[in-house]
Amino acid sequence: MTSPLEQKKIKIIGPVVITANRVGDGAVVYRRADGGWTTHLDDAAIATSSSGARELIDAANADDLRAVGPYVAPVKLSDSGQVRPGNLRELIRLSGPTIDLPVTFGI
Amino acid sequence: MYVYDAYDRALVNERVAEFRDQVGRRLSGELTEEEFKPLRLMNGVYLQLHAYMLRIAIPYGTLSSEQLRMLAHVARRYDRGYGHFTTRQNIQFHWIKLEELPDAMAELASVGMHGMQTSGNVVRNITTDQWAGVAPDEIEDPSIWAEVIRQHVTLHPEFSFMPRKFKIAVGASSHDRAALRIHDLALQLHRNEAGELGFEVMVGGGLGRTPFLAKTIKPFLHTRDVLSYVEALLRTYNQFGRRDNIYKARIKILVHELGVDAFSKEVESEWQSIKDGALALDDAIVADITGRFSYPTYEDLKDNPSELVATRNDRAFNTWFGNSVAKHKVPGYAIVTLSLKPEGGTPGDATAVQMDAVADLADRYSFGEVRVGHEQNLVLPHVAQRDLPALWRALDAIGVAMPNVNLISDIISCPGLDYCSLANARSIPIAQELTRRFRNLDLQRDLGRLHINISGCINACGHHHVGHIGILGVEKNGEEVYQITLGGKADEDAKLGALIGPAVPYAQVADVVEDIAQAYLELRQRPEELFIDTVKRIGVEPFRERVYATR
Numbered sequence: 001m002t003s004p005l006e007q008k009k010i011k012i013i014g015p016v017v018i019t020a021n022r023v024g025d026g027a028v029v030y031r032r033a034d035g036g037w038t039t040h041l042d043d044a045a046i047a048t049s050s051s052g053a054r055e056l057i058d059a060a061n062a063d064d065l066r067a068v069g070p071y072v073a074p075v076k077l078s079d080s081g082q083v084r085p086g087n088l089r090e091l092i093r094l095s096g097p098t099i100d101l102p103v104t105f106g107i
Numbered sequence: 108m109y110v111y112d113a114y115d116r117a118l119v120n121e122r123v124a125e126f127r128d129q130v131g132r133r134l135s136g137e138l139t140e141e142e143f144k145p146l147r148l149m150n151g152v153y154l155q156l157h158a159y160m161l162r163i164a165i166p167y168g169t170l171s172s173e174q175l176r177m178l179a180h181v182a183r184r185y186d187r188g189y190g191h192f193t194t195r196q197n198i199q200f201h202w203i204k205l206e207e208l209p210d211a212m213a214e215l216a217s218v219g220m221h222g223m224q225t226s227g228n229v230v231r232n233i234t235t236d237q238w239a240g241v242a243p244d245e246i247e248d249p250s251i252w253a254e255v256i257r258q259h260v261t262l263h264p265e266f267s268f269m270p271r272k273f274k275i276a277v278g279a280s281s282h283d284r285a286a287l288r289i290h291d292l293a294l295q296l297h298r299n300e301a302g303e304l305g306f307e308v309m310v311g312g313g314l315g316r317t318p319f320l321a322k323t324i325k326p327f328l329h330t331r332d333v334l335s336y337v338e339a340l341l342r343t344y345n346q347f348g349r350r351d352n353i354y355k356a357r358i359k360i361l362v363h364e365l366g367v368d369a370f371s372k373e374v375e376s377e378w379q380s381i382k383d384g385a386l387a388l389d390d391a392i393v394a395d396i397t398g399r400f401s402y403p404t405y406e407d408l409k410d411n412p413s414e415l416v417a418t419r420n421d422r423a424f425n426t427w428f429g430n431s432v433a434k435h436k437v438p439g440y441a442i443v444t445l446s447l448k449p450e451g452g453t454p455g456d457a458t459a460v461q462m463d464a465v466a467d468l469a470d471r472y473s474f475g476e477v478r479v480g481h482e483q484n485l486v487l488p489h490v491a492q493r494d495l496p497a498l499w500r501a502l503d504a505i506g507v508a509m510p511n512v513n514l515i516s517d518i519i520s521c522p523g524l525d526y527c528s529l530a531n532a533r534s535i536p537i538a539q540e541l542t543r544r545f546r547n548l549d550l551q552r553d554l555g556r557l558h559i560n561i562s563g564c565i566n567a568c569g570h571h572h573v574g575h576i577g578i579l580g581v582e583k584n585g586e587e588v589y590q591i592t593l594g595g596k597a598d599e600d601a602k603l604g605a606l607i608g609p610a611v612p613y614a615q616v617a618d619v620v621e622d623i624a625q626a627y628l629e630l631r632q633r634p635e636e637l638f639i640d641t642v643k644r645i646g647v648e649p650f651r652e653r654v655y656a657t658r
Contacts (some may be wrong), residue, residue, distance in 0.1 A: 024134060025204040026158035065136040068154060087585055089524060093156050097525035099535050102456040103188040 010053050014086070015075050017044040018056045018069035019093070028093045029067055030058050037067055041083050041094055046075065108169055108476050109254050110399050113217045114339070118262070122223060126150050127209035134206065147187060150220025152199075152208060155528050161203045162169050162225040163215060164232040165479050167239060167253040167277075168196040168649070172466040172475040175219045177433050190462070192447060192455040194481050194519060194570055195274065196234045197225055202525050223261070228269045230341070231258040236284045239482035240402070241488045243638065246296045247304065249279035251397050252333065255388070259334050270348030271356035273341070274313075278556070280568035281599070286481055288320045288601035289573060290311045291358045292340065294333070301646045305329045309361030313566035316469045319359040320601050324371035330393070334385035337636075339378035346426045347373065371604070403474035403489050408439020409457040410492065418496040425549070427499055430510035441492050443473075443632045444519065445485040450542045454520040455483030457507075472498050481570075482519055484512065514551040515624065516542040519570060523563025523580065524587075530563035532580025532587035532615070537561055540617045554624055557638045559601040573597035575605040575639045576623060578616060587613045593623070594642040594652055607651045611658065620653050626653040 003046060018031035022039075029037040030044035038044065047053040053072050060070035074086025085091040111119075124143050126146070126640065133143040147153075153160040161179070170178075176529055177475045178198060182190045188199040193199055203211060215221060219505035225232055240248040256275060260266055266273075270604040276285045279296035287293035296314030305327045312321030314551040328336050349355045419425045433442040445465065448454050459466075469477045469487055472494045478486035483505070490498060511517050519539060521527065545551055560574025564581075571577035577592035588610035595604030612620050630649055631641045642650070 010223045013315060019155055022157075026154055030155060064139050066139050088587065089156070093525060096157065097535075098533060099453060099525055099539065101189065102453060102458050107266075 010050050010072055012047070012050055012072065012074070014051055015046050015077055016046050016053050016072045016086075017041070017046055017075050017081075018053075018070050019044075019073045019090070020059045020060060020070035021093065023068055024077065025064055026068075031056055031067075031070065035059060035063075037063075037072070041075070044055075045098065047072075048082065060092075108171060108401055109166070109250065110401060112234070112399065116216075118221065119221045119223075120625050121217060122150070122221060122232045123209065123212045123216045126212060128209065130205060130209050130253065134179060146204075146228040148222065150212070151225035152203075152205075153226065153528075154199060155526050156525070158202045159205050159208070160526070161208065161211065161222055162193070162197050162220050163199075163220055164225050165196045165198060166257055166447075167231060167235040167250040168237045168481075169239075169250065170477040170479065171218070172477065174220055174468040175218075175462050175466040175469070175477050177215060179466070181211050182459040182462065184214075188482075189456050189458045190459075190556065191473045192457065192483050192485070192523060193550040194259040194483060194521070194568060195566060196237075196457075196479050196481060197232055198479070198489065199522075201522070226272075227267075228271050228273075229267055229427050230256075230269075230275060232258050233260075233275045233287055234278065234290075234481065235476040236280055236559060237486045238284060238488065238491075239279070239443055239478075240432070241432050241435050241442055242280045242284075243441075243585055244280045244282060246279045246298060249277040249285075250332070251400060252294065252296065254400075255276045255333065255393065255396055256337060259337070259386075260341075263561065266345065269345055270343070270350045271358075272518050273344070275337075283597070283599040283601070285481070286570065286573065286597040286601075287599075289314055289597060290321060292337070293321050294328075296330075297327075298382075299327045303329060304331060308340075308471045310334065311359040311367075313359040314359050314572045314630075315357070316354060316565045316569060317357075317360065317363075318567070320603065322362065322367045324367060324374065329389045331430055332382055334388055335382045335384070336374070336378050338386055339381060339531070340374045342377050343370070343373045377599060386454075390612060403439045403476075405489070406491065408437075408491060408493070410438050412493040412577070414493040415495055418499075421496075421639070424496060424499055427508055427510040428495065430514070431508070431512050432495060435489070439492055439582065440494060441490050442488045442496065443490050443495070443502075444480075444512045445487065445502060446509040446511055446519050446637070447484050447510055448511055448542065449506055450516065450546050451539050452542070454518050454538050457485070461505050461507060464501070465507070481507070482515070482517065499596060510548065512559070513552060514554045515545045515554050515557045518542065518559045518561060518575070520561040521563050521568035523561070523569075527563060527568075529566055529582070531565075531582040532563050532589065534563040534569055534580060536560040536577075536615050537578060537580070537589070537613070541620055544621055549617045553634070555626065555634075555637055557618070558596075570597065571595075572603045573601060574604060575642070576620060578620075581610060583610065589613065589616045591616075591619060591623075591654070593647045594639065596639055605647045607647050608655050615658070619658075622654050623650050626650050 308323035562569035594606030
């Protein structure tokens with residue numbers, strides 16, 4: 001997946017959210033419409049235009065105390081309105097590694 | 108094993124106090140992320156996909172049992188119960204919390220461990236042969252020279268902001284177990300015709316998007332001159348290395364663009380001006396550092412004791428003995444490799460339970476010492492041969508006695524997209540699937556020595572360029588696809604692998620490797636011809652034909 005580190009300008013072709021890592025523990029968080037952060041993707045503010053995404057990311061960037069490295073990430077919306085990650089990288093960030101962690105493997 | 112002096116202990120403790128203050132100021136908002144990032148990186152703290160990651164140096168791959176127990180404690184108390192041993196003799200914790208990092212670092216500092224210079228544009232952890240000090244074919248313990256250089260470059264102000272990171276490896280055996288030629292600077296200890304001890308100096312190796320093997324710029328450098336020469340070389344890199352383009356900033360690019368001769372002339376010129384100054388090593392300094400290495404007091408034992416001979420009738424033991432036990436320089440002793448490559452497991456991962464158990468076994472059977480190799484396995488370096496049967500049973504009980512060392516399931520792999528923010532594709536699930544496909548040990552043994560290396564991006568932390576079979580994950584149109592190379596190797600005859608054809612999808616990688624393995628079995632001249640030698644003899648074309656005939 002193209003790293004968001006390479007993300008320079010915002011050009012979206014579908015719904016997006018703003019995601020980052022929480023400062024204290026690095027947990028994956030999403031920007032809410034009220035300016036807060038949530039670990040639940042369903043609660044994230046969704047932008048469907050470049051200007052909307054720009055507004056969200058600018059606000060997120062100004063919130064350096066709570067979140068690290070915000071960027072625009074694609075999402076998919078189901079017919080019922082459920083929000084899902086837009087690519088494998090974001091799926092792994094939301095759901096964790098696709099492998100069993102060693103503590104649950106073997107001994 | 109080197110014993111830190113008061114200076115080292117004070118340095119590590121002061122760093123913990125400094126970092127605790129920096130973390131406090133970050134959490135309070137006094138420091139922005141832009142201000143804090145370089146500070147955390149100086150302590151080996153990265154931000155990955157899911158959490159912060161702490162990388163801890165294991166200098167020249169040597170751990171005491173006390174240190175390994177502390178790593179187990181940190182894994183249990185501050186992480187998720189496991190750690191990941193890397194390809195550069197470090198360990199990483201992938202789930203650590205920034206809020207708790209100062210406490211974790213303070214606990215690590217109590218046993219002399221830290222994350223200094225495991226990140227950033229500095230001289231990174233200096234690596235060496237995991238069999239240092241015990242290999243029968245060794246000239247002298249290379250750890251001593253790694254330590255001499257470590258002391259000089261640790262927090263060296265002139266080398267704290269270099270164009271890019273700088274990796275050094277030191278070797279002292281005829282067989283290279285430290286992957287010397289893929290390092291920015293490699294030092295191979297040997298004797299000249301006069302019997303003097305010195306180094307072959309190789310420079311400009313490295314993988315990543317522009318792979319190069321290191322080139323020899325000085326066939327013999329007397330050991331007394333090693334610090335002045337390293338200083339001159341680093342100064343030359345600092346002066347001429349590119350800072351305008353991160354992709355061209357490593358010393359390998361400078362050596363390539365300037366040319367080996369021109370580069371070595373620059374180093375030589377700088378060296379001549381400093382070689383007889385303060386950095387010329389006198390015997391007393393070397394003796395002092397050597398004196399801080401403690402070596403086991405070996406018993407006077409004979410090879411092949413009755414306890415060992417009797418147990419070799421046990422087929423399972425004998426298989427493990429033939430695969431994982433190596434000759435020691437002292438009669439009656441052995442070097443034992445512990446495989447961290449279980450079927451379906453993550454290469455290089457060890458649980459806190461395993462780490463504690465290995466520490467106990469090191470105390471009981473290996474003079475309290477453990478080693479970490481770049482192949483992501485552990486080593487007990489000083490085991491009495493009479494203890495091998497008991498040790499084997501104990502290692503088997505904790506899942507690290509798989510007799511697959513150097514076989515196809517002994518895969519070297521980076522964490523890939525399951526953890527790493529730089530990755531484009533997953534590495535670990537590919538490795539896991541391959542260990543399942545090749546679970547049959549008889550097949551693995553028939554295939555013989557065969558190294559698979561997997562990287563999840565072009566940065567090549569899995570060293571895919573030098574895998575006998577190299578696998579590189581890339582992204583194409585939002586999908587994970589994998590490029591396959593053949594014929595790479597990281598030993599004294601190092602070579603970069605050759606691409607066999609177009610990248611294949613995630614779901615086909617294991618099938619392709621099976622095809623390559625089957626082709627090798629059919630194409631080798633005799634069973635003793637190793638995979639790598641078959642590739643060298645016939646090239647990649649026959650393998651390409653086999654892989655792409657039906658794809």
